Amino acid sequence: MSSTTEIVQASLARRYKAESRFRLYGIVAISISLSFLAFLLISITYKSIPAFYETQVQLTVNLDAEKLGVGASPDIKAIKTANYSGVIKGALREQFPDVKKRKAKKELYSLVSVGAQYQLRDFILEDPSVIGTEQTIWLIADDELNGLVTAVSDVTDIGDTPTRLSEQQRGWINTLQQQDQVKTGFNYTFFSAGDSREPELAGIKAALIGSAWVLLVTFLVSFPVAVAAAIYLEEFAPTNRWTDVIEVNINNLAAVPSIVFGLLGLAVFINFFALPRSAPLIGGIVLSLMTLPTIIISSRAALKAVPPSIREAAQGLGASKVQVVFHHVLPLAMPGILTGTIIGLAQALGETAPLLMIGMVAFIVDIPQSIVDPATALPVQVFLWSDSPERAFVAKTSAAIVVLLGFLVVMNAVAVFLRKRFERRW
Amino acid sequence: MSTSTTLNDIIPGSPAIQESTKVDDVTAMLDSIEGTVGTTRVENPKMEMREVDVFYADKQAIYDVDLDVARNEVIAMIGPSGCGKSTFLRCLNRMNDTIPICRVTGSITLDGVDINTREQDPVLLRARVGMVFQKPNPFAKSIFDNVAYGPRIHGLAANRAELDEIVISSLKRAGLYDEVKSRLDAPGTSLSGGQQQRLCIARTIAVNPEVILMDEPCSALDPIATARIEELIDELRENYAIAIVTHSMQQAARVSQRTAYFHLGKLVEVGKTNDIFTNPQHDLTENYITGRFG
Incomplete structure (x- = not known):
């Protein structure tokens, strides 16, 4: 009897050690896989944040029938094909009257998304009586603008945040921001639209x-x-x-x-x-x-x-x-x-x-x-x-x-x- | 620890080392068996087995067994593990059909009609010859649905009232009704082991079979639950022919009127339970019931 007891007792420590060693392996394995998972989730979620925001710019547009290129009482077809792009560009020029150069103008226009004209079209289609009036409306901003304003609080001092916006463009944005003409909200477009070449218009x-x-x-x-x-x-x-x-x-x-x-x-x-x-x-x-x-x-x-x-x-x-x-x-x-x-x-x-x-x-x-x-x-x-x-x-x-x-x-x-x-x- | 320990030191008089039961002797005795000792036939039998052989692939499990099951009688089948008594029992309602390699030859009749023919539908046969298994195996359904399952699939009840009637009377006959009447909707698996086994018996008698086969129905139960089931078996005998396989010789002695002793696939001896236990004719039977091996 005694010999069995001794033999078993001698091996007990080793057996328990093996068990605790195995537990450790298990915990390490789980920690490694969990940390990979956490890393993946955190990095993806963090990177995705700007995509869930949409920035809009407030502009006062002059919906003059002549500027739109439609008659006094246009039919739907005329409204659909009207020159919204020109109207929006006009509104931007009015906002910043000292922009004269061709290149500068182009930069200015690029602050607003090309999707803004469809936004304006839908606005008029909803109520054609606004033709001939001046309206202050929110228009969707370009993706670069959205990316920048969601990334930094002051667009004039961006440090090394990557952006394609020039200093001049950032100055305009700053001006708009100071006049409360820039707002950032939840990106409904992302969940209501299909794919697009323009990131700010692309949806899932x-x-x-x-x-x-x-x-x-x-x-x-x-x-x-x-x-x-x-x-x-x-x-x-x-x-x-x-x-x-x-x-x-x-x-x-x-x-x-x-x-x-x-x-x-x-x-x-x-x-x-x-x-x-x-x-x-x-x-x-x-x-x-x-x-x-x-x-x-x-x-x-x-x-x-x-x-x-x-x-x-x-x-x-x-x-x-x-x-x-x-x-x-x-x-x-x-x-x-x-x-x-x-x-x-x-x-x-x-x-x-x-x-x-x-x-x-x-x-x-x-x-x-x-x-x-x-x-x-x-x-x-x-x-x-x-x-x-x-x-x-x-x-x-x-x-x-x-x-x-x-x-x-x-x-x-x-x-x-x-x-x-x-x-x-x- | 000393190395000279033998089984005899642990269990004095252990049957394993008794002189008279060496394996060679058993085989020799078995080879000498020509037919079965005792009367295998009864008058007006419920079921008759004649020259039944059972094979698993090439291995023969049952050798040339003749046996009758009488009406309103409990016949016990005893024998050491692996002697083929469960296999034999499962032939009686063709449960062996579900094992692809299993082959049964010889004739087995129920009320004089051969059950192993093509014309005999196993579904109908199993409705007439019910079975209770070793381990309680209630369905994962409510107590009510467990008992109602058989009548439902066979369409035995014309309406809900009749079904209620069948379920309640079956539970009453299985002696379970008073314990479960307040919770017929509870899952069958929520019952205790003994109650589950009585539920399985209730489920079997709900189909109103003519014969009930029981394969070690008490082996998973405690003595009190066992006693309850044994009482039940005795009551059921009034209406059914019952064949029970058991490992417990006491149980065989308590519940059965006739006992059949199987050894290595052969039916060694069969007779009135009293005679088998007090005056066995064959040496193997005597060795088994006196506990020299098993």
Whole structure:
């Protein structure tokens, strides 16, 4: 007896040491991964801040019919094609009457976004009676101006903040600021507009809706197909060489590079079936191919985890195979199946490469209204913006990533909610 | 610690080292078995098994077993672990069908009709021959839905009132109703182990089967819950034929009228429970019930 006690006691210290060492490894590993995650999130969020602000400049515009180039009582078509740009330029000249040189004028005009003329047009379309009057209205400012005023408090003393605005331009901004003619607010345009070459006019909505359509198609195609395949393979399929082959191939499918699915989509759906290019329909189908193995594999694991005693109980009562599966096994496996589905959909949401192949990388300004409209997706939008030269697109890129992550969080929250509803006490 | 410790030092008189039960002897005795000792047949049987062999792939698990299950009788099947008694029990409602490599030959009849034919639907068979398992396995549903499941899938109740009637009477017959009547909506898994097993019995009798098979129904339960189930089995005998597999010889002695002793896939001896336990004919049976091995 005593010898066992001694031997065990001698080894105890070593065993506890091994345990505490392992705990330390674990904590270090978690800290490292958490710090990477925190670094990523903080840096992206910080960079995205300017994209969520929009700066506007207050100008007094003279809506003289002659200056607009329309008649006294113009029809809608005339209003739509009126010379708003000229009116805005006139207003700027009036604001700073001592700007005479051509180059200086050009610099002055560039303080206001080219989108301002559409803003002015919409303003007049809403109430054509303002023609002939003088109106003080807020117009959207250029992206450089927005970037600068959100970055520094005093535009005349910017230190080494990068900007393309000249000293003269900053002087004008300062003047406007002192007269309370510059205001910065939440950037609604970002969430209500499609893509644009002008950063201050570019919005995420088209990509967001595009992604939603793509995911809808992906879910509708992959979920029923994958669950049906998993149930068949797990519960009904005979065990023979064919099922082995199928199983191996499903696992292989999960490892196929995603761009290959894009090529397949291009060759089969666009070239052969002549489905519309750039459409969420094809994007969704292609991403379903990619998502299928993930859902199948996790669904099979979930089905396998249902205790055999439950199947036996139901069979012992005379339930048929289908009744056993649909009354007992599937409900118990549902939380696991949903988890797999959400992992698959999250992958699909972040996938860029296959979408590039099927033309969803096109410059899409309009918000897609259906699954066959040309569209782009969030990760593709990130890719597009990251390629644009304007400084403001750096912020837009980060903001698009934030929106993408937000989309993911919302999706996961829905999944957790569904899981909770399906989960049964065990 | 001294190295000369043997099993005998820990458990004096341990059966493992008894002279008479060396493995070779058992095999020799088993080989010598030609047929079964005792009367395997009864008059007007509920179920008849004739020359039943069971194979798992190439391995034979049951050898040439003849046995009858009488009406309104509890027959106990005892024997050491791995002797095939559970496998044999599962043949009676074709639960072995669910194991792809399992093959059953010979004839098994219920009321004179062979159950292993193509025409015999296993779903119908299992509605007539119910089963209670070793581990309580209530569905992840409410107590009510657990009991109502069988009647529902078979369409035994025409309306909700009839279903209520079936569920309540089944729970009453399983002796569970008074304990759960206030919480029929609670999940079946919230009950204690003994209550869960009675729930499983209630679930089985709700389908109103003709035979009930029980595969070690008390092995996961404490003595009090076991006593409760045993009482229940005795009451159920009035209406059903019951075949029970048990590891506990005391239980076999308490609840059964006939006992069948299995060893290594062979039915060694069968007879009236009293006779088996007081005057076993075969050496293997005697060794088992006197606790020399098991």
